[in-house]
Amino acid sequence: MFLPLFTRYLRSQIGRVALLSLGSFALAATSQATVLAYDTFDSYTSGSSLSGLDGGYGWESSWSTNVTTDVSSSSSISFNNGSIVRGGGNSLVISSQSSSSAITRSMASDSSTYTGSTYYTSFIFQVNYGTGTSTTVTNVGYQEGSSFFGVGVDNGTTSSVTSLPQGGMNGARAFARVNASGVTDNVDQNQIKYNNTYFMVVEHVWSGTTNSYSSVNVYLYDEANTISGQVVSYDGTASETSIEQLAMRVFYIGGGDRNGEAYTNDVDLIFDDFLFADSFESATGAIPEPSTYAALAGLAVLGIAVLRRKRRG
Known part of the structure; x- marks a missing residue:
């Protein structure tokens, strides 16, 4: 018993x-x-506009757009340099510019969620020249084949997207900016090519001195590992005190008018796997x-x- x-x-x-x-x-x-939010675009129907779509994980709202967007399986891009693997499936194609935020999406409903720490945004991208035959991305300007994009974060109420702590590509050169000031890397060291896929991490650095996100570091990688690691950084003045949404700027895409001067080109931008994290390891690691x-x-x-x-x- x-x-x-x-x-x-x-x-x-x-x-x-x-x-x-x-x-x-x-x-x-x-x-x-530490992967706080991400969207691979694979939950959407190919051919959809991004506006109003709400897939992915960790977001507080759906996507909002001010540019021409297309979630496309036929324009799928992927990246694999042996340690970082991203992409496949649907990708996001942006084929026009905007004087305001090109695309935005909220990650938090209030200012207390993401503040006081350094955060990271990562994604893969490609500058697609369409019918162009050149391989080298043209430095930004009013000419065929130029392109510009910046990916930043803000508190959801910033009126000017140019003031965001952000990183991106200015033609063939990576840049970092805070409050509309910044620096661009050396084109001879980090020249990207049309129709090739790259992986970027934008580090939004918290400053305990200014109690704001006043510094940005940008990391860029290609699949051959000829570009690998931090390429540019900028320590600016006090900026956003919290992070509530992701926002992107886009210029010199698909033709239009910039500062009163018209231009025409056959360039669009392709993105995939947007991810927001609180560590560099998570920003560069596998998407869960x-x-x-x-x-x-x-x-x-x-x-x-x-x-x-x-x-x-």
Whole structure:
């Protein structure tokens, strides 16, 4: 009689320990999960405009656009340099410019969510020349084949997108800017090519001195590892004090008017795998599946329930 009772007791304790261990593991994993938001565009129907779409993970709103966009499977891009793997499936094509924010999406509903720490935005991109035959990206200007984009963050209320802490490409040269001032890298060292895919990380650096995001570091990678690592940085004046949305600027795309001067070109920009994270490792690492977060959250809830029942007992 004693042995069966003892065996039953032992099994119950082993089960409880296992559940507690799983719950503790899940709580630790969810607290350390540093991919905060991402969108691979793969949940959307190819041929859709980006405006109003709300797929991905970790966002507070749907996408808003002021440019011509197309979620496309036929323009799919991918990147693999041996350590960073991104893309495939749908990509985002931008084929016109905007004097305001080209695309935006909120990541937080208030200013207390993302502030006081350094954050990272990463993505892959390609400058597509269409019918052009040149391979070297033209430095930005009013001419065929030029292009410009900047990816930044703000508190959701900034009226001028030029003031955002941002990084991007000015023709063939990477740049970093804060409050409409900044620097551009050396074109001889970091010259990108048309129709090639690159991976970029924009580091939004928190300053404890100004209590704002006043510095930006930009990292650029190609698949051959001839471009690999930080290419430009800028330490500016006090800027955003919190991060609530992602915002992009785009100029010299598809023809138009810039500062009163008309231009025409056959260039569009292709992007994929936008990701927002609180560590460089997560910004450059694999993009987790949504099911991973759901499983960890479920284990965390289970662990909490077991802990509460144990305390009551």
